[in-house]
Amino acid sequence: MILVQQVVGGLAIGLVYGLVALGFVLLLRSLDLINFAQGEMMMVGAFLALGAWQGLGLPFPLAFVAAVLATAVVGLVMDRLVAHPLRHASLIHLVIATVAVSLFLKNAALLLGGPEPLVFPSLFGETPVTFGAVRLAPHTLLILGAALGLVGLLQGFFLWTRSGLALRAVMADAEMAALLGVPLARVRAVAFALSAALGATGGILIAPLVFVSFDMGSLGLKAFTAAALGGLYSIPGAIWGGLLLGVLENLLAGTISSGYRDALVYTILIAVLVGRAIRR
């Protein structure tokens, strides 16, 4: 039964990784860009949600939505101030710029929020929910529900909205899409906003499990590992990769220390990237 609990807990964290990984995949497919600030979007989302909920006293669902939208705006600003001026620069310059943005957001959060990790209270308390002999933290269920709902919403966005269609066209073939009159600048903005929103969602959902702190963006590398496990360019792959990584991490907990566990995850990341490159 412990095993089932570990697996379900891993699936919940894995869904969070998957959501953030989706943000990576969107920018990789539309701009061929790895956004090093994606992890910081988790941090921004978590901080804003905590501020809106506990600070301003908004009801949680409203605080959640407001924080996600505000982080999407951060993504838009990043597109406007950084990616847009560098659209003709080499990819290396753009990648270094996203690294600088990540450092900027992290240190802005350190200045505004202080170095102490903040507790993000669990919405449904700490009393476990029991299914027969399986005991689950109530927050796990929120993550599972919210993440699955979001994946559905995202699917709807891609299938039924004009922006979603344009984004799909650019992801399939950017040059052809531009020739056919898809406004690339706008699609790029949508991609930045959407991946920031996905990052924020992941950050808010995982916050009660890991504390809210200026350096929680380091989870971004885990999410990138999830994207890599899922094939880097695949949308369902990102979710599957996240689930795989989440379960793996949870099963490893207790057998090795968390430091070595993270080192193992990053070794897997390198191995997966190299494996992809050699196969092609």
Add this chain to the structure above:
Amino acid sequence: MKRIFGVAAALVFILVLPLVIRDRYILHLLTMSGIAAFLSIGITLLLGVAGQVSLGQAGFYAVGAYASALLTTRLGWPFWLALPAAGTAAAGAALTLGPVFHLRGHFLAVATVAFAEIVRLVLLNWSNVTNGPRGIVGIPPPQFGSWVLDSVSTYYYLVLTLLCGALWIGVGLRRGRLGRAWRALGGNPEAAEASGVPVMKLKALAFGLAAFAAGLAGSLYAHLVGFVSPHTFTFEESVRILAMAVLGGLGSFSGGVGGAVALTLLPELLRAFEQYRLLILSALILVILIFFPRGLAGLWEGRGRNDG
């Protein structure tokens, strides 16, 4: 001609500095700038010449620092053996990355981030050897026979001498066949491969050399400060090293050295704004990338050329 004059004037200025400045702290900072210049030369070769992004130089820096610290404190090696050993250890770490050189561009960059993070986690957790988060103390100053280099000004000249050697090798490598091949690799890897440039070997060599320079920097740092801990070798440090090359203008050694000096001294000048240090650094990187992509080298080399 004007150029040779400029270089000579700069060299004389650098040589007499310790005679004029008696303040130990300022000399210490200048020595740290010289050590940073090793890191910068390495990444300038890697990124500016060969076009390969590394966001993990702090990892190689750490390997060099810890190798030197452990060899001298645990095994009693003398400094002049530990220094090249530290460079070799870092270069060896880069070469064990072997298959990683199949990766390109930003994927390679992510792999280097992961590598440096693994190094940091191992240093933090392998307490029997590395003493974990507390680090290694009591690293001796360099000693040649009975002559102990424990004054800052002698250390300054030691770093300066080694730095001149490194610059000479760097500039020589870039001028020669190897430099041409690296530029081909950075410009267009497919075309380079098609014209018979051994892409994998060249990438490994560029990474190995950059890591060697970072390893030397690590050793020099360890013996100057006398203490190493994992907290020095973070992702932020990798970004700072990358920023030196960006500030220098990507590909110019003189610019890279200028970037290293600027990014070591500026934070001290802005000491009153200590908590804004990394915020200012990141904003600076963005401003340079967007508005001054030729960096410091653009200031003193004029338009159209980039071969300082």
